[in-house]
Amino acid sequence: MAMPEGIGVVDLMIGFPFASKKQVYERLQAGLKDDQSTEEFVMPVEYMFKDIPEEAEEGSDPIDYTIAEMDRWGIDKGLFGLSETSIEAKRRHPNRVYFVTEVDPNDVMGTVRLLKKLKADHDLKAVSVFPAGTVPQVAVSDPLMYPLYATAIELDIPVIANAGIAGPRFPSAPQHVEHFDQVCYDFPELRLVMRHGAEPWEKLAMKLMLKWPNLYYMPSAFAPKHYPRAIIDYANTRGADKIMYAGYFPAGLTLERIFTELPNVPFRDHVWPKFLRENALRVFKLDD
Template identity: 50%
Template sequence: MPMPRDIRVIDTHVNIPWDQHDAERYGSLRALQRDRESLDAFHMPAQYMFRGIPDLGSDPATFVARVVEAMDKHNIGTALIPVGDAIRYPEIRDRYADRFVFQSSVNPYNGVEEIRRLKKLHAEYGLRALSFFPAGSYPQVAINDKPMYPIYTLACELGLPIFVNAGVPGPRIPLDTQRVELIDEICWFFPELTFVMRHGAEPWEELAVKLMLKYPGLHYSTSAFAPKHYPKAIIDFANTRGSDKIIYAGYFPAGLSLDRIFAELESVPFKDEVWPKFLAGNAARVLKI
């Protein structure tokens, strides 16, 4: 059952830093954070949870090349990144067009203007996914709140999956908007939707499995979890009825190094037939790669 090394991996959670501390990327969370440590000491919103956060240095001109170098080291052929990274770094499209595909985060409060914005991005960049961080929206918008319904409708119309944070959020902000049971309503109302849970779904990972059994379009990605912390319920599901539902995602360089992730993957007890689907096949199908 050891992880095969000859699979060209698809990583569904990579980002290119915008500056040394990504202050602009994370700035919106400051309106929700209240404790002084988060506001005054943290460089990323859930810093208390991660040790050895990768440091790509202080020169943004080198960030893209250093991310690609790390991908090459671990045989990652394609990474899903925020479209904002491609806008900020033209070399992503000019030099590395074959290495990255793009997602766009959504702002449900922007109403019809948000739909227009997303359609424009899709036309220009060929989006492969949308993404949403319910607890990180301000004011917070729950997975099943009314402002999200036009977003889910658009995802269905464009044939795009939506990656949504589920479970207790890492940053010290309220969790209520990310309760896993809220996904049930969305998968019921939008049977065409491909919905991918991000960031663990804990402590409701067993409920997440029940819902994946129930709904064909519901999936789970392993983003922001070091492999030694993958929930047992998720590993067991991948090894039984859920081999088509569990998708590899890292968290590089926001919180985890690829060196750590791939060293720990060696000890994950997936069955031989699960690895190709987990590392690439499921993501290729969901993202239409």
């Protein structure tokens, strides 16, 4: 059950230190109503995290910092949000940096055109969506999502969608795990990845992964000591090919905290290489 060393981890949710956290999360302000979220918090989910990574030091190189941290903790490749910084990082480290972009499904044709352009220009590896965080909200199984799913199939890239109770103080119904059942039925070719834990419906997430071959899960934004027990048990039995590592740096967790806690997760020996690397390479087609 020991976590192996030197495996070349793939981190499916990683980034570069923020120059301004407030600016990063400004796009979520339109959907927030409570005073604490809008006036006190810089990060809308501050109530959930402690020891949030610091902003980038003035004059420092965020690319050098993150690559050094990846080297320190044995991370070979990362899935980064597409930006000018990540494009430059890809130029410097072509086999270590890969791109995902987040979209608003309310802009139906804009999203379709954008994904096709980004795939052609930057070899986009995935698209993500935050159903509870869009304004107006769009549920995972809403018809507005369907052009996104169809385009992802056409481009042969996975869709990552938040599942479970939303961290920011938005209504969470658009992310109920039950929505994924309908999408998997309508799009059997789609590679669909549940993000951010799926709690409190993690047992339902497990049942749906048993049912649907192309439905996957990553415990992003969860410190390893808080990984849901049902998901650990599923990975250790029938779900070793379905669970993939994703962190949450720099949004809420340091890599030091993640990789200090990760060896204590009771995965069986055969699960570790799949969880840390092999599943991500296969599902996201990252193996050069």
